[in-house]
Amino acid sequence: MFTKLPGLWHRITRAKTRTRKDWARQIQHLLKPDHPDAGKAILVCGNLNTHVLEAFYEAFPPEQAKNLPSRLEIHCTPNHGSRLNIPEIELSILTRQCLNRRVPTLEALRAEAASWNRNRN
Numbered sequence: 001m002f003t004k005l006p007g008l009w010h011r012i013t014r015a016k017t018r019t020r021k022d023w024a025r026q027i028q029h030l031l032k033p034d035h036p037d038a039g040k041a042i043l044v045c046g047n048l049n050t051h052v053l054e055a056f057y058e059a060f061p062p063e064q065a066k067n068l069p070s071r072l073e074i075h076c077t078p079n080h081g082s083r084l085n086i087p088e089i090e091l092s093i094l095t096r097q098c099l100n101r102r103v104p105t106l107e108a109l110r111a112e113a114a115s116w117n118r119n120r121n
Contacts, residue, residue: 012094012113016106020055024068028060031071042073051076 011034015022031041045051051074056065098116103109 011117014106014109014113018050020050020052021059023050024055024059027056027072028068031068039071040073041071042075044075044077047076 011030013026027043031038035041053069053074056068059065060068094113094116097120098112099109103112
């Protein structure tokens with residue numbers, strides 16, 4: 001998952017799975033530890049079946065699941081639009097700058113991503 005906020009702040013994370021619950025937890029991390037004082041967060045997502053508000057109810061208790069989406073303004077990339085959308089552009093930059101080779105393990109990938117985050121921010 002990529003995050004870009006004012007001031008060119010980025011965060012990339014990698015996990016073994018990409019489920020609805022994983023997505024909901026990433027958004028919770030964005031809204032709580034990363035930016036607890038932000039009002040609304042504008043989130044640009046691909047049209048994946050994991051990027052749905054129901055994911056919050058699968059991952060969290062009802063009260064928390066209700067509060068998190070209220071801080072989001074979600075914009076999905078068009079189904080038949082240009083393939084050069086924001087997430088793909090970010091992935092392209094990451095690939096050219098960091099992942100232009102095979103990374104042997106998930107731990108090594110996480111270390112590479114963390115280094116890229118520090119350098120990019």
